[in-house]
Amino acid sequence: MTNRIYPRLAIPETLAAGPGPGNTDERVLQAFAGAGVADHMQADVLRGMIECKHMLRQIWGTQNTYTFAVAGTGFSGLDVMFSAVMPGDKVVAFSNGTFSGIDALTLRIKAATQAELAEAPLNPDAASVTVIDVPHGESVTGNMVEAVLAEHSPKWAFMAHWETGSGRINDIRGFSDACERHGVLGLVDAVSSLGVENFSIDDYPGIVGWASCPQKGLCCLPLTYAPVSFRDAYIDSLNATGAYTYVHNPIFEARHWGIVDGADVEKGTYHRTHSGYAVAAFHESLRLTLQEGLSGRASSYSSHEAALREAVTAMGCEVTSNMTSLLVLNLPESLAGREMELVQNCRAAGFGIWPTLSEPIQIRIGILNQLRASAIQDIANRFADAMRALGTDIDQTAIDTILARHYAPAAAAQ
Numbered sequence: 001m002t003n004r005i006y007p008r009l010a011i012p013e014t015l016a017a018g019p020g021p022g023n024t025d026e027r028v029l030q031a032f033a034g035a036g037v038a039d040h041m042q043a044d045v046l047r048g049m050i051e052c053k054h055m056l057r058q059i060w061g062t063q064n065t066y067t068f069a070v071a072g073t074g075f076s077g078l079d080v081m082f083s084a085v086m087p088g089d090k091v092v093a094f095s096n097g098t099f100s101g102i103d104a105l106t107l108r109i110k111a112a113t114q115a116e117l118a119e120a121p122l123n124p125d126a127a128s129v130t131v132i133d134v135p136h137g138e139s140v141t142g143n144m145v146e147a148v149l150a151e152h153s154p155k156w157a158f159m160a161h162w163e164t165g166s167g168r169i170n171d172i173r174g175f176s177d178a179c180e181r182h183g184v185l186g187l188v189d190a191v192s193s194l195g196v197e198n199f200s201i202d203d204y205p206g207i208v209g210w211a212s213c214p215q216k217g218l219c220c221l222p223l224t225y226a227p228v229s230f231r232d233a234y235i236d237s238l239n240a241t242g243a244y245t246y247v248h249n250p251i252f253e254a255r256h257w258g259i260v261d262g263a264d265v266e267k268g269t270y271h272r273t274h275s276g277y278a279v280a281a282f283h284e285s286l287r288l289t290l291q292e293g294l295s296g297r298a299s300s301y302s303s304h305e306a307a308l309r310e311a312v313t314a315m316g317c318e319v320t321s322n323m324t325s326l327l328v329l330n331l332p333e334s335l336a337g338r339e340m341e342l343v344q345n346c347r348a349a350g351f352g353i354w355p356t357l358s359e360p361i362q363i364r365i366g367i368l369n370q371l372r373a374s375a376i377q378d379i380a381n382r383f384a385d386a387m388r389a390l391g392t393d394i395d396q397t398a399i400d401t402i403l404a405r406h407y408a409p410a411a412a413a414q
């Protein structure tokens with residue numbers, strides 16, 4: 001083994017135009033870098049956490065007391081949400097892409113008996129868990145959920161709200177209603193939708209647990225917090241069964257955010273060491289979200305997505321997604337099979353688009369926090385150039401005309 005001190009790590013600025021992370025807002029980075037050294041029980045750090053909790057309730061649209069955030073990434077919040085699922089619990093999980101597939105794996109791990117887990121530790125086949133595989137490119141519908149819950153009567157049901165792997169929006173209205181009708185506790189992965197779509201979780205009473213992430217709709221990558229929210233029915237179940245974790249048990253975790261025994265208290269008590277830098281950055285990202293407003297953001301995403309969708313369609317691509325922060329597309333016939341080559345060329349040039357991570361291979365182009373005409377034009381032009389570099393003919397005037405019409409409707413009409 002050689003001992004070595006490496007040169008200082010330099011990471012370039014790229015155009016993060018994939019499913020996530022999004023471009024972290026400058027204000028968030030300044031809050032992160034501008035925070036002083038303060039410990040996790042210092043008064044302003046604790047006050048910041050309490051204020052985050054209140055802002056999160058507004059952003060989620062909820063009165064749930066158990067609304068707070070989990071240190072880490074999206075999967076950290078999801079792990080907290082899944083902590084109430086116990087070995088042998090009956091679960092139905094809908095999977096229609098990479099992420100809901102991983103969530104379904106987590107559920108199989110949590111609900112497996114000790115023997116089932118020992119049999120296949122990394123991929124247990126838990127008899128109490130039914131995974132419904134919905135084909136890539138399709139959404140989970142209310143009718144599907146209704147039929148499966150009627151047949152299986154599980155304790156828990158799970159679905160992703162926006163499945164980022166395939167770019168599909170799933171029906172949370174139908175999911176919530178079916179959960180309510182069948183007395184099932186619904187759990188939802190809202191990692192991709194929070195901060196992008198305008199929705200209030202209190203409108204979906206059948207869903208008792210929600211988990212999101214810092215780095216997509218909230219534009220807060222510097223490792224910060226994954227928002228979660230739980231209805232009383234979830235907390236009652238957790239109080240009855242306990243969970244096999246200290247750090248990711250929502251009841252313990254909530255204490256540092258000033259939530260004790262189901263009620264808000266004035267200040268948090270120690271659960272683990274939180275970072276003042278992370279709290280300051282997260283706080284700023286929540287302020288930013290509320291200042292822009294969820295409805296304003298949602299309509300901005302939808303109009304920018306429409307512009308980029310029309311531009312790539314004019315390039316001969318076929319878009320199969322319906323999320324407003326992400327396009328998932330097939331290349332024109334002449335480039336079929338060259339998806340990875342195209343993605344790698346783009347990434348090498350600092351244009352960070354992505355392939356799909358599970359079959360079939362498609363291309364994913366995201367617009368998280370790129371809600372400006374100039375940014376969408378830049379993404380469209382870089383993508384067109386990458387297709388040209390592989391030998392495709394692309395009519396630049398057609399793209400320019402489409403984008404001009406989207407961004408200057410008055411001028412184009414003259």
Ligand SMILES: *Cc1c(COP(=O)(O)O)cnc(C)c1O
Nearest residue numbers: 073074075099162164191192213
């Ligand atoms: C991105 C994503 C995740 C994983 O989030 P991390 O921050 O990478 O842990 C989980 N679920 C969905 C739907 C996602 O889009």
